[in-house]
Amino acid sequence: MLAKPGKRKFDEHEDGLEGKVVSPTDGPSKVSYTLQRQTIFNISLMKLYNHRPLTEPSLQKTVLINNMLRRIQEELKQEGSLKPVFISTSQSSDPLGDTYQEAQPAFSHLNSQPLQLTDLISTTPLESCLTPASLLEEDTYCTSQIVQQNISSSRLPPPPPPPLVQPVKDSFSSALDEIEELCPSSTSTEAASEAAVHLKDEPVAAGTLKPEGTQENRTSEPKLMDSLPGNFELTTSTGFLTDLTLDDILFSDIDTSMYDFDPCTSNTGAASKMAPDELLKTLSPYSNQPVTPNQPFKMDLTELDHIMEVLVGS
Amino acid sequence: MSCGCLDIITTSNADIISTVEFNHTGELLATGDKGGRVVIFQREPECKNEPCSQGEYNVYSTFQSHEPEFDYLKSLEIEEKINKIKWLPQQNAAHSLLSTNDKTIKLWKISERDKRPEGYNLKDEEGKLKDLSTVTSLQVPVLKPMDLMVEVSPRRIFSNGHTYHVNSISVNSDCETYMSADDLRINLWHLAITDRSFNIVDIKPANMEDLTEVITAAEFHPYHCNLFVYSSSKGSLRLCDMRASALCDKHCKLYEEPEDPSNRSFFSEIISSVSDVKFSHSGRYMLTRDYLTVKVWDLNMETKPIETYQVHDYLRSKLCSLYENDCIFDKFECAWNGSDSVIMTGAYNNFFRMFDRNTKRDVTLEASRESSKPRAVLKPRRVCVGGKRRKDDISVDSLDFTKKILHTAWHPTENIIAIAATNNLYIFQDKVNSDMH
Numbered sequence: 078m079l080a081k082p083g084k085r086k087f088d089e090h091e092d093g094l095e096g097k098v099v100s101p102t103d104g105p106s107k108v109s110y111t112l113q114r115q116t117i118f119n120i121s122l123m124k125l126y127n128h129r130p131l132t133e134p135s136l137q138k139t140v141l142i143n144n145m146l147r148r149i150q151e152e153l154k155q156e157g158s159l160k161p162v163f164i165s166t167s168q169s170s171d172p173l174g175d176t177y178q179e180a181q182p183a184f185s186h187l188n189s190q191p192l193q194l195t196d197l198i199s200t201t202p203l204e205s206c207l208t209p210a211s212l213l214e215e216d217t218y219c220t221s222q223i224v225q226q227n228i229s230s231s232r233l234p235p236p237p238p239p240p241l242v243q244p245v246k247d248s249f250s251s252a253l254d255e256i257e258e259l260c261p262s263s264t265s266t267e268a269a270s271e272a273a274v275h276l277k278d279e280p281v282a283a284g285t286l287k288p289e290g291t292q293e294n295r296t297s298e299p300k301l302m303d304s305l306p307g308n309f310e311l312t313t314s315t316g317f318l319t320d321l322t323l324d325d326i327l328f329s330d331i332d333t334s335m336y337d338f339d340p341c342t343s344n345t346g347a348a349s350k351m352a353p354d355e356l357l358k359t360l361s362p363y364s365n366q367p368v369t370p371n372q373p374f375k376m377d378l379t380e381l382d383h384i385m386e387v388l389v390g391s
Numbered sequence: 392m393s394c395g396c397l398d399i400i401t402t403s404n405a406d407i408i409s410t411v412e413f414n415h416t417g418e419l420l421a422t423g424d425k426g427g428r429v430v431i432f433q434r435e436p437e438c439k440n441e442p443c444s445q446g447e448y449n450v451y452s453t454f455q456s457h458e459p460e461f462d463y464l465k466s467l468e469i470e471e472k473i474n475k476i477k478w479l480p481q482q483n484a485a486h487s488l489l490s491t492n493d494k495t496i497k498l499w500k501i502s503e504r505d506k507r508p509e510g511y512n513l514k515d516e517e518g519k520l521k522d523l524s525t526v527t528s529l530q531v532p533v534l535k536p537m538d539l540m541v542e543v544s545p546r547r548i549f550s551n552g553h554t555y556h557v558n559s560i561s562v563n564s565d566c567e568t569y570m571s572a573d574d575l576r577i578n579l580w581h582l583a584i585t586d587r588s589f590n591i592v593d594i595k596p597a598n599m600e601d602l603t604e605v606i607t608a609a610e611f612h613p614y615h616c617n618l619f620v621y622s623s624s625k626g627s628l629r630l631c632d633m634r635a636s637a638l639c640d641k642h643c644k645l646y647e648e649p650e651d652p653s654n655r656s657f658f659s660e661i662i663s664s665v666s667d668v669k670f671s672h673s674g675r676y677m678l679t680r681d682y683l684t685v686k687v688w689d690l691n692m693e694t695k696p697i698e699t700y701q702v703h704d705y706l707r708s709k710l711c712s713l714y715e716n717d718c719i720f721d722k723f724e725c726a727w728n729g730s731d732s733v734i735m736t737g738a739y740n741n742f743f744r745m746f747d748r749n750t751k752r753d754v755t756l757e758a759s760r761e762s763s764k765p766r767a768v769l770k771p772r773r774v775c776v777g778g779k780r781r782k783d784d785i786s787v788d789s790l791d792f793t794k795k796i797l798h799t800a801w802h803p804t805e806n807i808i809a810i811a812a813t814n815n816l817y818i819f820q821d822k823v824n825s826d827m828h
Contacts, residue, residue: 113657113711114657116711117657117711117714120714120715124717131466131467131468132467132468132470133467133493133556135556135720136555136574136575137574137605137607137624137664137720138717138720140602140603140604140605140624141624141660141664141720143603144603144660145657145658145661147603148657148660149657
């Protein structure tokens with residue numbers, strides 16, 4: 078089933094998205110689409126990490142895989158921006174307290190109420206919130222984001238070497254274009270309208286953050302420069318985990334069946350109303366799969382966090 | 392479009408053929424392989440007594456073009472694999488070709504020697520200096536015939552021009568310059584100058600995180616030395632005019648087809664990535680290959696290709712698996728015949744496809760040892776989709792995706808084609824032509 082990603086399912090998905098406004102009866106196709114997307118997402122991540130050591134990976138391939146990840150990520154973000162509830166639980170998804178996960182702590186520090194956060198997300202649905210700080214030091218596109226990221230990184234110890242997957246999270250403007258191409262207009266208007274509603278509720282939330290952030294901005298600058306992300310030239314040597322036990326720790330207590338999870342969320346019509354442990358389930362089938370000996374599955378803790386960011390961020 | 396097999400040439404297991412290229416007359420055929428070797432084949436002159444033996448290609452010369460290297464700054468291996476070979480137009484008795492691996496381009500001279508000088512005054516036959524006291528008279532050295540020897544010598548080494556992997560080289564019609572393209576840049580070189588090149592295209596963004604598109608192939612126009620085209624991983628072609636500015640970052644024409652919404656999927660971008668671009672011999676058209684199709688573009692029409700041919704549309708439902716096993720990133724090449732009326736490109740399962748542009752007929756042929764004994768006529772193959780299966784049909788599920796024909800070449804004037812199937816080189820000849828001889 079997974080081997081048939083053809084147009085049909087994508088169309089069904091589009092129908093589903095549009096139909097959702099009217100009635101949430103699009104269960105099965107939505108499930109298969111989500112499942113397929115998750116599979117492709119996992120495969121893409123694997124591809125970025127698994128290449129022959131000492132050889133330079135094909136830039137073309139890396140770029141294409143990155144674009145794929147970006148696209149899925151933006152889709153997830155868009156779906157996520159429609160539904161507000163997930164954020165209050167964000168930090169519990171990080172059992173080892175890894176330092177890389179900067180964005181989410183930032184939110185929990187700055188915003189006592191989850192609702193305020195969703196306002197932020199909704200007002201900037203596409204360039205949304207969970208980009209690692211290290212990527213944003215030159216990005217003047219969205220000041221409120223930089224503010225949050227910087228605060229968080231100044232509170233936390235310097236992040237570990239950036240993982241391969243980082244290139245995924247950038248270039249908001251291009252992602253924005255992509256989204257506009259990819260998503261049916263009904264979805265975005267839906268998102269926009271919902272965003273507008275939230276904005277009316279708490280219009281102050283985003284604004285109040287800014288002055289506080291600009292002060293912090295300067296102090297955290299040097300640290301950010303230290304944590305410059307690996308660009309495509311650097312990707313070859315970073316991101317490999319020498320100690321696989323981290324995976325074991327992370328995934329030891331996780332139920333693997335995403336099949337249990339997907340139908341229920343889609344039936345309720347709230348795909349992103351996920352608790353973090355449910356989100357982990359969506360990841361776990363991949364990591365628990367038997368790994369072929371010549372392609373050992375190596376996933377750094379930071380990379381796992383990144384996936385969490387992507388999913389929770391949606 | 393039936394083909395007879397002319398020749399099967401097998402190289403050793405380690406040497407997977409990575410490029411195939413005829414020279415401008417078609418007399419020579421060069422292959423490059425993963426081991427950095429270049430093998431040159433020469434067509435045997437026509438034999439009047441045995442008309443059948445006409446036109447076979449035999450090994451003319453073999454040499455090691457590139458060696459594996461190690462980049463100590465980046466701690467990376469530089470493979471010796473030959474990515475591309477391009478012949479230079481012949482200027483004198485010697486032949487010249489450019490060969491490139493991921494980083495370094497080399498100019499080789501291939502010359503013949505069938506005479507050697509004898510009778511030097513100061514040197515003996517082994518080349519050692521004679522004892523001057525024994526030299527009592529002057530003699531004139533003479534050229535004596537000897538067995539034909541093919542000498543290959545490196546003439547130029549163009550290094551340090553590329554940070555990324557070189558995917559294309561193309562010799563300009565002015566015969567003095569050539570260009571080399573890597574993932575993000577295109578450089579213009581003079582054939583005689585190795586320490587300097589001009590960057591004519593640079594699509595590297597200021598921040599590599601913003602990178603979403605790479606250059607996949609590039610070629611000079613066959614007649615207009617100022618024009619060249621390059622293709623991208625997003626499926627577009629950009630025609631650039633070097634007269635416009637020194638740095639051709641701004642294309643003068645952009646050839647792009649709007650995405651068909653009915654075929655949209657996760658893999659739309661990957662399968663639209665152009666793996667090869669070739670100008671027609673006339674210079675009027677461009678041929679591009681993406682994962683599932685070949686397209687013919689008119690230089691005068693930017694909005695869409697004038698012809699689109701499906702190479703293996705039955706794979707459209709299998710893209711996820713092909714993504715998983717990396718096949719979706721395979722870079723298939725494409726080729727024009729001498730009169731620009733037929734196009735050819737490779738596929739999986741040792742199949743290759745030909746499309747007749749006039750009759751709109753297409754054929755799938757197989758390059759395999761079993762089916763193509765010398766002089767045997769190739770039978771068209773058919774891949775069936777779904778239930779109905781005729782005799783000799785092969786089902787989509789039994790295609791062998793490890794046997795792929797990526798590299799093909801067409802003789803510049805005759806209907807002779809060279810097909811590289813992993814470590815085998817097949818040379819086929821059009822049946823009608825061979826019957827006539």
